[in-house]
Each structure stands twice: as C-alpha cells, then as structure tokens.
Amino acid sequence: MAALPRHHHHHNPSMGEVPVPHGPETGDEHEHYPSRITNGDDTRAANTTDQEKAIFQYLTHPDDSYTPEGVYWADLPLRERFGFVNKVQNEEAMRELRAIGRMAKNDPLSPLAWYFRNAVLPGAGLGLEGYVLFSIGNLGPLFAATWPTCWGKNPTECSANWVASVTYLEVIGIMVGQLGVGVIGDWIGRRWGLIQDAAIMFVGLLMLTASWGLDLNGWVICYAWSLFFYGFGVGGEYPITATSSMENAVTAGKLSTRDDRLHRGRKVTMAFLMQGWGQLVNQALLIILLLILHHGSGDPPYGVTAIQWTYRLSFAFPAVGTLWLVYYRTYKMPHASRQLAAAKRKGNVTGYDTASLRLTCQHFGGRLLATAGGWFCNDVFFYGNKLFQGQFIAVISNNPSSVMVTWLWNLCNVLVSLAGYYLASLLIDNKMYGRKMMQQVGFLMCFIMFVVPAFKYDYYSHPAGIHAFQAMYFLSSFFNQFGPNSVTFLVAGEVFPTPVRASAHGFSACIGKAGALLASVLYNYIGTETKFYVVPWFGLAGMLITWIFLPDTTGLDLKEQERRWNYIRAGRGDEYRGIAIHPTHLSLWERMRGVGKNYDPELDLKQKIEDMREEWVDKERIRRQREVSGGAGHNRDDPDGLFGGEDDELNDDHFSDEVHHYFKRTTSAEKVSNGSSKGSGKHKNAPLLDGGAGDGDGVMNEKAA
Known part of the structure; x- marks a missing residue:
C-alpha cells in the first residue's frame, strides 16, 4: 500500500472550498495520550532548541492565538489584547467576505447552499x-x-x-x-x-x-x-x-x-x-x-x-x-x-x-x-x-x-x-x-x-x-x-x-x-x-x-482541551502545563482551587512536541500495519462501519514535511515498530535517519521493523 500523501495545502470549508496555504493557520494537533517527560533518557524533552521552535511553530503557536513573539493572546495587557483580537477578527471577517464573493461570482446561489449544509x-x-x-x-x-x-x-x-x-x-x-x-x-x-x-x-x-x-x-x-x-x-x-x-x-x-x-x-x-x-x-x-x-x-x-x-x-x-x-x-x-x-x-x-x-x-x-x-x-x-x-x-x-x-x-x-x-x-x-x-x-x-x-x-x-x-x-x-x-x-x-x-x-x-x-x-x-x-x-x-x-472556553480549541483530558485520563493531570488551564479559560471556582497553578508556556512547548511525537509514532505504526496487511483496516469498535464508517484516521495528517523528517531523525525504530515510548535493547535510541530506517515519505519499511 502506497504511503498516503502529505498535505501541503488544505481546503477551508468554513466558507466554501477556498484553498488555504499550509502554515500557521491550518496547523492541526490530534487526540493522543501523552508521553511522560523525563529528565533521564529523553533529553529532547528537557530542552527545546530554536530549530525545534521554528519547525513546530505553526502547530504550537498559531497566529490567530499568538503574537509573532510567541505570546498567547490572553497573556497580553488589556489594550494590546484588544488590538490583537480585533486584528485577527477583522482579517478573518475579510477573508470570509472574499470567499463569499468568490462563491457568489461562480454561483450566486452557492452561499445559500453553504448555509443550508452548515446550519439548516x-x-x-x-x-x-x-x-x-x-x-x-x-x-x-x-x-x-x-x-x-x-x-x-x-x-x-x-x-x-x-x-x-x-x-x-x-x-x-x-x-x-x-x-x-x-x-x-x-x-x-x-x-x-x-x-x-x-x-x-x-x-x-x-x-x-x-x-x-x-x-x-x-x-x-x-x-x-x-x-x-x-x-x-x-x-x-x-x-x-x-x-x-x-x-x-x-x-x-x-x-x-x-x-x-x-x-x-x-x-x-x-x-x-x-x-x-x-x-x-x-x-x-x-x-x-x-x-x-x-x-x-x-x-x-x-x-x-x-x-x-x-x-x-x-x-x-x-x-x-x-x-x-x-x-x-x-x-x-x-x-x-x-x-x-x-x-x-x-x-x-x-x-x-x-x-x-x-x-x-x-x-x-x-x-x-x-x-x-x-x-x-x-x-x-x-x-x-x-x-x-x-x-x-x-x-x-x-x-x-x-x-x-x-x-x-x-x-x-x-x-x-x-x-x-x-x-x-x-x-x-x-x-x-x-x-x-x-x-x-x-x-x-x-x-x-x-x-x-x-x-x-x-x-x-x-x-x-x-x-x-x-x-x-x-x-x-x-x-x-x-x-x-x-x-x-x-x-x-x-x-x-x-x-x-x-x-x-x-x-x-x-x-x-x-x-x-x-x-x-x-x-x-x-x-x-x-x-x-x-x-x-x-x-x-x-x-x-x-x-x-462556568469557565470561558472562547478561543480555546477542543483538541487542546482533549490534550489536557488525556493527561487526566492517564492519572497525570498535574503534569499538564498548557493553555487549557490558563486562568482566562478557568472558572473562578477552578482558580480558587489552584487548577491553573501549573500553567507554564515554556514547559508546555516541550511537552507538546513530545505529545505530537507519540501521535506521529501511532500513525506510523498503523500505516506500517496496513502496508503489511495490504488493506485499509477497520475500526475495531465498529468493524462493519455501521455507526462511524470506514476508519480513515490516517487521512487527517496535517504535519508538515519538516515535522515528519524531524520525527524520523529523532525517534527510535523500535518505538515505531512497537508503538511504545519505553523501548528496550540496542535499538532504544537508534534514530530513523533519512535514507536509512525510513523511506522518503516518512513511512517505515520492512527492514527498519
């Protein structure tokens, strides 16, 4: 089975089929259970380099929520916050108006058809x-x-x-x-x-x-x-x-x-x-x-x-x-x-x-x-x-x-x-x-x-x-x-x-x-x-x-909330450092109970990269299994597709080529083969070098397994 193509651009269905370049505005993190950040074996988690920040910026610091300097909108002073939010809202409104104009130009009734599909x-x-x-x-x-x-x-x-x-x-x-x-x-x-x-x-x-x-x-x-x-x-x-x-x-x-x-x-x-x-x-x-x-x-x-x-x-x-x-x-x-x-x-x-x-x-x-x-x-x-x-x-x-x-x-x-x-x-x-x-x-x-x-x-x-x-x-x-x-x-x-x-x-x-x-x-x-x-x-x-x-979840995407939930589900809720526990997104009751005390953007950046690594490993393992089996596989919770259709989760891949190659170079082969963050043996720290254990598309070959 051939590797699924990487996404270099995406369509934004929020206002018709409008091509949007791949970059900060289309970054997509996925649901996953987090890997533990340690001070021992995994030194990558202990230090985030400038190169890593540049590679992952479109995923970790999307421009609708972060300033070019990497400051989250809710951490800005009130006046700057208002200016930033207003700028993002105005740009988004103009983008949607232009999209409506293009849709109406091609077909005057298409905006009504969009509204019917997405609201009615x-x-x-x-x-x-x-x-x-x-x-x-x-x-x-x-x-x-x-x-x-x-x-x-x-x-x-x-x-x-x-x-x-x-x-x-x-x-x-x-x-x-x-x-x-x-x-x-x-x-x-x-x-x-x-x-x-x-x-x-x-x-x-x-x-x-x-x-x-x-x-x-x-x-x-x-x-x-x-x-x-x-x-x-x-x-x-x-x-x-x-x-x-x-x-x-x-x-x-x-x-x-x-x-x-x-x-x-x-x-x-x-x-x-x-x-x-x-x-x-x-x-x-x-x-x-x-x-x-x-x-x-x-x-x-x-x-x-x-x-x-x-x-x-x-x-x-x-x-x-x-x-x-x-x-x-x-x-x-x-x-x-x-x-x-x-x-x-x-x-x-x-x-x-x-x-x-x-x-x-x-x-x-x-x-x-x-x-x-x-x-x-x-x-x-x-x-x-x-x-x-x-x-x-x-x-x-x-x-x-x-x-x-x-x-x-x-x-x-x-x-x-x-x-x-x-x-x-x-x-x-x-x-x-x-x-x-x-x-x-x-x-x-x-x-x-x-x-x-x-x-x-x-x-x-x-x-x-x-x-x-x-x-x-x-x-x-x-x-x-x-x-x-x-x-x-x-x-x-x-x-x-x-x-x-x-x-x-x-x-x-x-x-x-x-x-x-x-x-x-x-x-x-x-x-x-x-x-x-x-x-x-x-x-x-x-x-x-x-x-x-009541917490205020305005501007906080569901996947970040799910990321925090994965930590809680794994019994490690106190280790989560991300914006889902930013004081702005917590209720007065939660703040009084100290829920937001662990918020730390720098530590969260390290964690988020490792969490994405686990997701990438999971996808590569599934892709490898499907290559070996020669089929697309099925959702084991719904093998007949009665309730959810075919399991094509791999099509939801918004990692850039740079992210794929980074994970290939810095992830052990055994970890990808076993789908485990606790590798053992001589391959524990063996990287997936380009042209070595992985092929050009970042998909494991049989030899690497």
Missing part, C-alpha cells in the same frame, strides 16, 4: 423541536376557543388533569430523551443517536397527526401521550446535535483547529438557532392554515372541522421533512461518530466509558453545576416567557379574544428572538466578549426586564406605561436568546471531554427542562403580578452561577 441540516432536528414544542402554546388558545368544555378554565367534558398533562408529558418526555440519548450517544455513537431521534420524531408526528379518541377526553389523552413519545426524540436532539456539530469542527478531514477556535461557537449556534426558525414557521403556518380553512377570518367563533384540519395539517407537513431527515442521517452522515471512536480506541474502551464519567465528576464537578444550574435558571425564563405570553398579550392587546391577534403578537416576539439568536452567533466567538460574558449579560438583562415591572405593575399594565412594558417584554426575549439560551446549549458540551460529552450535555439539558417543568406547574398556581416577583430571581441566580462556576 445540522439544526433540522432542533428546528422541528421548536416547531412542535411551541405549537402547544400556539394551539392552546385555539383549542380553548373551539372546545371550551375541554380546554376552557372550567372543563366539564375533559379531565383538567389530562389537559394539564399535555404540557407536563411532553416536557417529561424531553427530559427522558435528553438523559437516555445522551448516554446512547456516548455508548453506541453519535450517528446512531442522530438516526434514532429522527425516526422517533417522524413516528411521533404521525401519531400527533392521527391522534383521536371516542370522546374529547380520549382525544386529549392520545394527544398527550403522542407528545410524550415525540418529546423523547426531541430531547435526544439536544445532546446529539450539540456534540456532533462541535465535533464536526475537529473531525478528520473536516476543519482545521483554526476554524474550531474562531468559529466553533458560531457553527453550533447556527444549528441551535433553527429552533427559532421552527417557532416562526409553526406560527406562520398556523396563521395561513386558519385563514384558509376558516374562510379568510381569524376571529371566533371557530368551526370544529376547520380547527381539526388546521392542527392536523400543522403536524403532517413537518412529518414529510422529518422522513427526509431520517434518510439524510442514515446515508449522508457516515462519519458522525469518528471522533468518539478515536477517543475510545485511545482509551482502550469498547462500551460506555464509566471511568471517564467518574473522572469528569471528580475534576469537572463545578462545570457540571454551571451548565446544569445555568440551564435550569434559563429555562424558567425561556419557557416561562412562552407560557406567560398569553397574559402579556391580554394586557397589551385591544382584542385578546381573537386567536389571530394572539398569534400575530407572538409572531413579533419570535422575530425579536431570532434577532437575538443571530447576534449571539456573530459574537459568541469574540474573545473580548465570548460565551461567559454573553451569558452573564443575558441573565442580568432578563432579571432587570422582569424585576422593574414587578414593583410597578399597576403602572406598566395600564395605558400610561404599556409601551414601556411591551419594550421590556420584547427585550427580555431578545436578551434571552442573545445570552443564556444560546450559550447554555453550546457550553454544556464543549467544556467536557469527548467520551462523556453527550451524557454531560444531556444531563445539563435535563436539569434545564426541570426549570421548564417548574415554570409550567408554578404558573398554574400564582397570579400574573406574582409571576413578576418570582421569575427575576432566577436570572440573578443564573448570573451568579455563571460567574463562579
């Missing part, structure tokens, strides 16, 4: 989640106006408990899905979770479309359980979509770590904001269907037949798109589990990584509190906002009895929320603002927008202050999206290691939905004014939890 498709499941989840709030007023004996304030034909369970069962189904599919995503694989969720949502939509009963109460029961089933699939979308979207940024052959550092937040948030588009499409479609089926009017009284067709068609249309999503995830996403499979292979794990789960709780317990607690506080606001919108509209509307008026006001609120989603995606990767600040500001603004009317409710609920009340309500929707609702979805996955990322995200999302459940139950027992006294304090609590326990 990854977020399709969450778009369906937003569509169906919030249809409950949209359909509720319509059902109450059509069947007051069932959905009214004093139902006589239906059980009040079953009517209330429509909301409760869906939220509980989502919580079960978030926990269950989070574990499945880490156990079986991301791809299986993606396919499973789409299939469950498709069947759930069919159930919702066809729900029926011998009487109205029977129909309500069928409707509630259909939402529970659908909710399981929706819940699974949270951990699976988040983990697969962010891991796609560092999966073999996809994007460089530069894109991961500069655009990971945007990539995940663009998928998440499809939730807002789902809400918008649902509301718009309901308005159109009601106007068509109710003879062009949205005002009561409503005919039973027209309402039956309206709500059933509103579920039937997305079922078609969900069926296509099942097909796409089954046949067009073969490598969704690749990074997880690589992490398991290096950890010698074949099932669920319980050891990593234990270590995560031990080392990242504060982060788990931040992601779960922050999400809980946010969902009290987020879903409380949706559940409360009926009372809000009743206060500001001249005709609150019309369902159409309620829907039009809600449409305005969704548009405001979408603006928040998009602004979050634009600023979430800015190092001077970033995730943590965005979440704190969002929580603070939500607190203010609810606490102000709480203490002057009579003024703001009457004509004199109604416009200010309206502005504050819309601003709370905006800052909820441009803040905790977007950030919690992102950080609940990226601050945890790959082996348990989906589980941690699912757990955090599940605790978050407990906040939604609390809001839906609590709001049934307290009045409108009391809600304003209760809700704001969750915003203040969320801000404090974020400030104390």
